[in-house]
Amino acid sequence: MEGLTGPRVPAVRGLVDGTWVVPDGDVSHVATDPSTGAALAEFAESSPAQVEAALAAARRAFDDDSRPVWTPAERGRALHALADRMEASAELEALLVHDVGTPVSQTRAGQVRPAVDCLRWFAEAATRGPLGGRERPLPPFAGPGGLSTSMIVREPVGVVAALTAYNYPPLLIARKLGAAIASGCTTVLLASVQGQLVASHIVELLAGLDLPAGVVNVVIGTADAGRALSSDPRVDLVSFTGSEQVGAAILAQGAPTLTKTVLELGGKSPNLVLPDAPLERLVEPVLARVHSMAGQACGANTRILVDRERYGEFVELAAKALDSVVVGPAADPSTVVGPVISAGHRRRVTGFVERSLAAGASVLAAREVGPGVPAGGHYVPVQLIEARPDSEIAQEEIFGPVGVVLPYDSVDDAVRLANGTRFALNANIWGPTSQALGLARRLRSGNVTVNGGGGMRQDVGWGGGGASGLGREGGDPGLAEYFEDKHVQWLVDG
Template identity: 40%
Template sequence: MNSSVPPLSAGAAAFVRRAHGLYIGGAFVPAADGRTFATYDPSTAAHLADVPYAGPADVDAAVAAARSALDGAWGALPALVRSRLLVRLAELVEENAAELAEIEALDGGKPVSVNEAMDLPAAIEHFRYYSGWPTKIEGATIPVYLPDTLCYTRKEPVGVCAQIIPWNYPLMMAAWKLAPALAAGCTVVLKPAEQTPLSALRLAELVEEAGFPPGTVNVLTGDGTTGAALVDHDGVDKIAFTGSTEVGREIAARAGARLKRVTLELGGKNPNIVLADADLDAAVAGAFDGIYFNSGQTCIAASRLYVHRSRYEEMVGRLAEAAAKAEVGPALDRATRFGPLVSAEQYDRVRGYLRDGVAAGATLRAGEVPAESPEGGYYVRPALFTDITPGMRITREEIFGPVLVAAPFDETDEAVALANDTPYGLAAGVWTRSLAQAHTLAARLRSGMVYLNSWASGDPAAPFGGVKASGIGREMGQANLDAYLETKTVWTNLAP
């Protein structure tokens, strides 16, 4: 394990040390009842900072501030000004990217080099992409059959949006949620995960610096109780959530009872199929990154691998060898490729699945069951199970850790059946040199996204999301912009 950890930059160190407040109505304030909670460094398990614990009074204040901005200064802004503010926010994130990458590494355990190469550029490009939309949101004139009648539509913001983001991509998920909502003219109450609150608070400072009217964006730190209060609040018009399917179902039920708009980006147990004619070098590299990137803590992890029997042993052997050589270590060490898991809770969860897989009779070809009580950070090495069956928990349930399960298949129909045998439907992959096979399987796989000879490709313009238990609606692209807009139909009698 790596141990050469450089010190924090002056900017990141100063941010972590200073007192943190909720961002409500353009001001940083303590929680109304004064409560706080701690956030920890997953690389060391050491205490980082205390942040406010938002309670019902804080939720009321943030929703009221968002409503005031929607009905006031923010709602009155021309579309071009909204666009320019989003551009300015993108510029500020870019100017502070190095500091934000360190804050993310420190709070969430993702290697700083990965934050710099992926998370920060993705966040910046999301703000830039959606900055082009405010001036292009248009209604339509409808040629109705009634005489002397003008009928047209207006596209209007949904209203006040509660946005609840996960801990695995904190800053990037904040951008995914904020950018389309602001482009559509909505106002936002953002709640980061309790494990990773710091980058959202730093982003709030940049929102302030960019010049958004007070109340346009509000940030509440807290736990699931805070999120539940937001979901239930009568002043919230829409809820956007990324996280577990279990919590997503609860949010959907609560929102449904109140007839609130929702978008839910939930879990996945994603199949990755390697056909006999695949480029094995590319398939091995894609499968390895697909499951072990971010230590497996991603909804689109390629966690189920199905390989044609003629290539199975070679591919599994190469993956096991690569897993044994993986550089696992502290997130601030630039030699680290795979950081720790985010928390003690997540460490225990993944450890439990590893123990369960061994007990169920699967063969652990790479990795190990880690110690019950970790020393220092929450490190779990990349693991690979073979000799699995479809009914095993490690095969069916989302682990959210660096754990791959692999099985051979003989016929393509068998691979499709195995891939679709899941309550989830987020992503799937196919590796083949045959164009016909690739696109035929893309149509047969029941998932919101299919990657052909790649894994986890993305762009702000391309919709992201799943079917079945993997969610409702889409992130990114025009599809997510539309999720923050309501269509109003206006009828006018032109008769004298």
């Protein structure tokens, strides 16, 4: 790879029962740099036989009682070691720039640090036990059969199919592998082929951690491999991060076997600006929640709700703030908004804008792509759109740096607009804390931050209802998804 930092391109390989496997499927892919369109590497998908071998290895590793026990302390040490390697890897940061398009100024804080913190949290959870321990006693119970006592035993769910998206590969992989390893499950990991070089480097970092064979298996592929995993009765849990449409397909594929499924899907999240909020101080963080990672974030707050009396003032301030936002190559330290992942995705994002303008919407403010960016890069201008609340661009997840500004006439009206989508993932409220906290309870959202919230907590779950998914990822709620509870009850002697 040629570029500013010149990282080594990792070999894209599968991992089956502790052995590296070169993918030998019929379908191949080319990894390209989103900033330039230049080819980085070509790789094949895993063949159906290799996917089958990975599933069989994961099943054996979980079911074979004759294998040495991988203790919670050993699992914790392995997760800490993986965190150490990710934290120290300059190659990981370089690949995030060139394979995913993350601006170089944001790779450490926006991509690597959250993943490292996540792995360390799961490392500690492996030794302390889930939700207070693997065995929880219950008080005595006087029933028709006599006095009895009980306990809840938490047992790992089994084989996990972990399917991750391209936008935040370190964190998404850390959440799924961290929970699986901490709980004692075995895994087959299928990362998105977009961002595959980042995922392959993370898998390389697993080498030398002395993982028992079959505990972590890796396959390469797209829909066919995902279908094979999500429909196989040997899989006990499917954990998927990605689009609403693929999530629905995964549910259908697992329905015949009633496979437990956790889906972390999309959002169309509100940025509710209260009437008394200080617009001058908050306009930049409001915009950052639209264009961070070029808008390719499921929790992006892309619906900005502003009091009608201050609507014009907000738009004026936003236009001025966008003047300082640099849209350019991810390797440039001055870049704030990098490219989207591919030419196809760029066409999808611009299609939303073009259809909305044809239907009567208008551009309120924009930051165009500079003239000096590489012609082959996948750049999209940062744009704020005025449109009807029920329009496509105000209702559908765009996954690009495009926000919709919606006026409201009262706080009650703002709450109605905030809740007016089928998604319920993430929300933010700007304004007096006491008022905002009261409104947070009225929002239909799995996560609500007030005035930007704070740092990403690893001890709480991430997820939402409606079209935003099922279950939770991360923290105690996310770890609990990797367990099944067994109730054991017995009569008290005498």
